[in-house]
Structures are given as C-alpha cells and as structure tokens.
Amino acid sequence: MFSTPNSLISYLRGIKSHCPCFLSQEIIVQFRPISSLKVVWRKDYRLDEAIENDKRYKLCARVVKEVLNEPGQVIPLRYLEKRRERLRLNVSVKAFLGFNPGLFDTYYDRIKPKSEPVLFLRASDRLRGFLEEEKRIMMENEELIVSKLCKLLMMSKDKMLSVDKLVHVKRDFGFPNDFLVNLVPKYPEYFQIVGCPGEGKSFLQLVSRNPDFAKSVIERRAEDESISTGIRMRPNFDYKLPPGFILRKEMREWVRDWLELDYISPYEDVSHLAQSSPEMEKRTVGVFHELLSLSLFKRIPVPILGKFGGEYRFSNAFSSVFTRHSGIFYLSLKGGIETAMLREAYEGGQLIDCDPLLEIKNKFVELLEQGWRERAEQRRQQANELRKDMEFMCARAVHLKG
Structure with missing residues (x-):
C-alpha cells in the first residue's frame, strides 16, 4: 500500500490532522532513529510489590552495614542517630531497635577517656552467628562469584572496570565486602588491579578470557531447549x-x-x-x-x-x-x-529461579523474623498483664464499694 516510508509518514500525519488524539496516547512511531520510538510507561502492581516486600529487609541491612563498617564494629547511638537521613530511617534509632530486636546489643562506654559514658551499639551474638553463615555461603559459591566478576569485565569495552564502581554494585551482584582484598588475589589468571589505588583511578582488569563464561543466559537457554527438543533453537x-x-x-x-x-x-x-x-x-x-x-x-x-x-x-x-x-x-x-x-x-x-547467593538474604530475614516474633510475643504478654491488672482493679473497686 505504501511504496516508501515517507508515504506512510504522510498518511499517518494526515490521520493525525483529522484526529488530534491519534499517536498521542500510548505510542509514537516514526521512521527515525530508534530513540524516537516511544512507549508510554505503565504501572505493574505485581512487580512493584516485589520491591515493596524487600523494603524492610533492605532498611535493616543498611543499618547493620553502617555499624559493621565502624572501627571495632561499634558505634555510639547518637552518632547513628545523626545519620538517619542518609540511611533513609524514618524513625529514631531507639524506635528502630525496638522494632527489630536481636540485631544489636546496647552498652555504655566512653567516647573519650574522661567523657561521660554514652550508649553504644554492637552486633548481637545472633547477628554474629548470621555473619558466620554469610561467610560459609560465600565460600560455597566462590566459583559463581568469580564467574560473575569475569562476565562483568568481559562485557565491558576495554575489559576493565573502575574499582570504585564495582564496590558500589557489590551488593547488587552478591560480591563479598572484601572481594578485592581476599578474592581477586586468589585468581591471578583472571584478574589484576591496575592504576592508583586510593585515588579513584584504580581498575580491575581481565587477564584472560574463559570461553565457558562467554555464553549469555539467553544462549544457554537456547542450547538447553535444543538438547531437550532435538530441534536447533535460535x-x-x-x-x-x-x-x-x-x-x-x-x-x-x-x-x-x-x-x-x-x-x-x-x-x-x-x-x-x-x-x-x-x-x-x-x-x-x-x-x-x-x-x-x-x-x-x-x-x-x-x-x-x-x-x-x-x-x-x-x-x-x-x-x-x-x-x-x-x-x-x-x-x-x-x-x-x-x-x-x-x-x-x-x-x-x-x-522464579533464585540466585544461590540469595540464601544469605533468606538467613538474614530469618534472623529478623525471629526478633519480630519475640517482640510480638512480648507485646502480647504485656497486654495480658495489663488486662489482668485492670480486671484486678475493677474487682477490688467492686469489693470496696460493696
């Protein structure tokens, strides 16, 4: 019907002149660069829910990380209180501790030798037990972590990435906190750090390319389907x-x-x-x-x-x-x-398919849920005691009145 793209564009423009709403609601398509192809964003409540469900877990993880990054892995409560905005913590630290028991122990100590004692936070025995579990899971999945790191480098233009940027995304991909110090040196056949560490100009470089890592999820899926069906899948x-x-x-x-x-x-x-x-x-x-x-x-x-x-x-x-x-x-x-x-x-x-490293998140959520159950039980006991006290007071008042 249309001999050239320009004739189709002219036709579409003619329709738009008679119907102003045409091409203005969902999609604008033109035979121009790909960037001009637009689809109006549409909310997906189910996928938004997946993010919302992890909101409380991630908040707790941020606070734990903040404490563990401190010297000696302890911090005065008032120092943490000053960082609430950065941590996106919308309640006081004391309220947070009350909502999430079992994460930290509190104790009094001096910031300076002659200063007055103040309240400090440190990881609880329960939290330290989780940190040991985290180390175990990381060690069991070390090959997976190495392959992920190699893949990130292999996809990059120069086969190297900024160390600072990799540190920034370590949680997104499940890398351990100390991956640059303890993991990278163990694999000199894959990695080397170049540049000036500490000046924001150091890079992790790929030393050699492993062909086994050079297949994407989509390519592996096509191979698996080809094997299972006996038909070559594209x-x-x-x-x-x-x-x-x-x-x-x-x-x-x-x-x-x-x-x-x-x-x-x-x-x-x-x-x-x-x-x-x-x-x-x-x-x-x-x-x-x-x-x-x-x-x-x-x-x-x-x-x-x-x-x-x-x-x-x-x-x-x-x-x-x-x-x-x-x-x-x-x-x-x-x-x-x-x-x-x-x-x-x-x-x-x-x-659908969970990354093996998500076991760490599951263990942390178990720790949190244990604390939440204990808090709920404590509140039930307090409510029962209050109810019994009220019943006793009412009975006593009736007795005195009689």
Missing part, C-alpha cells in the same frame, strides 16, 4: 507483554522485525556497529538482560546502571530501552527510584 529474547498491555500496530510490526534480527551476544566485540543501529539496540538489550540476570534480585536501580554507560557503550538515553521493550523489562518507579526489572524472572511478585 537464541532470542522471551518477549511477553503484561496482561492488558497492547501495542499499536506500527510498534508491533517494529518489535516483530527487531526480534527477527540475529541475537548479538553481550560478550561479542561490537565496535563496528553504529550506536543508533537496530543491531546495536539488540546488543544493548542483550547487555541489560545479562546484567539483570547476573544480579541477585534480577533488578538494578537505573542510576547504578548509568554509572557504567561508558564501559558498556550505553547511549545517554539508555533508560528508554526499558519502556521501549516492555515485553522484556519493567521500569519500576517504586520508592522514587527508577529500577529496571527483568520480567521473565518473576511470576507475579515472586522470583
């Missing part, structure tokens, strides 16, 4: 829009054609590809898919991903990828922070 994205989400015809056709492009592994050299090409879009989506797959929760805050724009060759408008490919990703705005999530990793609000 690597590609699992594209599934959420219920009720409908793309306009033009966008559906663009997505169909884009999915027909050959899959480009995030571990391939793409220096020959133009930044605005559909092929580069395919590779960029592949990198985001792999990064989210490697992360613990299959989700990463967008500002953290943005820190690696240069290393992974992301465009300045990279975050539009997550809404443009709504059948692959979800962009959550929960908590006022944009978070990129991998749709296929979730069933409703629950992770």
Whole structure:
C-alpha cells in the first residue's frame, strides 16, 4: 500500500490532522532513529510489590552495614542517630531497635577517656552467628562469584572496570565486602588491579578470557531447549507483554522485525556497529538482560546502571530501552527510584529461579523474623498483664464499694 516510508509518514500525519488524539496516547512511531520510538510507561502492581516486600529487609541491612563498617564494629547511638537521613530511617534509632530486636546489643562506654559514658551499639551474638553463615555461603559459591566478576569485565569495552564502581554494585551482584582484598588475589589468571589505588583511578582488569563464561543466559537457554527438543533453537529474547498491555500496530510490526534480527551476544566485540543501529539496540538489550540476570534480585536501580554507560557503550538515553521493550523489562518507579526489572524472572511478585547467593538474604530475614516474633510475643504478654491488672482493679473497686 505504501511504496516508501515517507508515504506512510504522510498518511499517518494526515490521520493525525483529522484526529488530534491519534499517536498521542500510548505510542509514537516514526521512521527515525530508534530513540524516537516511544512507549508510554505503565504501572505493574505485581512487580512493584516485589520491591515493596524487600523494603524492610533492605532498611535493616543498611543499618547493620553502617555499624559493621565502624572501627571495632561499634558505634555510639547518637552518632547513628545523626545519620538517619542518609540511611533513609524514618524513625529514631531507639524506635528502630525496638522494632527489630536481636540485631544489636546496647552498652555504655566512653567516647573519650574522661567523657561521660554514652550508649553504644554492637552486633548481637545472633547477628554474629548470621555473619558466620554469610561467610560459609560465600565460600560455597566462590566459583559463581568469580564467574560473575569475569562476565562483568568481559562485557565491558576495554575489559576493565573502575574499582570504585564495582564496590558500589557489590551488593547488587552478591560480591563479598572484601572481594578485592581476599578474592581477586586468589585468581591471578583472571584478574589484576591496575592504576592508583586510593585515588579513584584504580581498575580491575581481565587477564584472560574463559570461553565457558562467554555464553549469555539467553544462549544457554537456547542450547538447553535444543538438547531437550532435538530441534536447533535460535537464541532470542522471551518477549511477553503484561496482561492488558497492547501495542499499536506500527510498534508491533517494529518489535516483530527487531526480534527477527540475529541475537548479538553481550560478550561479542561490537565496535563496528553504529550506536543508533537496530543491531546495536539488540546488543544493548542483550547487555541489560545479562546484567539483570547476573544480579541477585534480577533488578538494578537505573542510576547504578548509568554509572557504567561508558564501559558498556550505553547511549545517554539508555533508560528508554526499558519502556521501549516492555515485553522484556519493567521500569519500576517504586520508592522514587527508577529500577529496571527483568520480567521473565518473576511470576507475579515472586522470583522464579533464585540466585544461590540469595540464601544469605533468606538467613538474614530469618534472623529478623525471629526478633519480630519475640517482640510480638512480648507485646502480647504485656497486654495480658495489663488486662489482668485492670480486671484486678475493677474487682477490688467492686469489693470496696460493696
């Protein structure tokens, strides 16, 4: 019907002049660079719920980390109180301790030899038991951690990443706190640190490439399906829009054609590809898919991903990828922070396949829940005692009155 893209554009513009609402509601499609293809963001309550469910756990983890990072792993309560805003703690530290018993012990000590004693916090025996469990889980999964670190380096443009940036994302991928000091030196065949440590100019560099690490989740999935079915499966994205989400015809056709492009592994050299090409879009989506797959929760805050724009060759408008490919990703705005999530990793609000390192989170949640149960039981006992006191007072008043 349309001999050229320009004739189709003219046709669409003609419709828009008679119907102003056309192309203004959900999707704007033009035969221009990929960045002009837009899909209106739509809330997914189930995936937002997955973030909300972890809110209390992450708050407790931040406070624990703050205390453990202090010299001697102790801190005056009043010092921690001053850091409430940075920790995003919306209650006093004393109230937090009351809500989450079992995390810390409190004791009095002097900040200076001649100063008055003040209240200090230190890790409880229960928390220290969890920290030993954390070490055990880390040791059992050391090969997984090494492979993740190698993969992050292999996807980068120069096969190296800033040490400071890696430290910033260690929790997202499940790296131990001391991975640069104790893990990296154990594997000189893979890693070396270059630059000037302590000046923000040190980098972790890949020494050698392990072919076993150079396969993405999507490629491994295609291989597994090929083996199980006996039919050679082509690597590609699992594209599934959420219920009720409908793309306009033009966008559906663009997505169909884009999915027909050959899959480009995030571990391939793409220096020959133009930044605005559909092929580069395919590779960029592949990198985001792999990064989210490697992360613990299959989700990463967008500002953290943005820190690696240069290393992974992301465009300045990279975050539009997550809404443009709504059948692959979800962009959550929960908590006022944009978070990129991998749709296929979730069933409703629950992770389908859990990273082995998530056992650490589960152990920590068990510790918290034990404290919460004890607090609930204590409150029940206090309520019962109050009720008995009130009954006694009422009975006594009746007796005296009689």
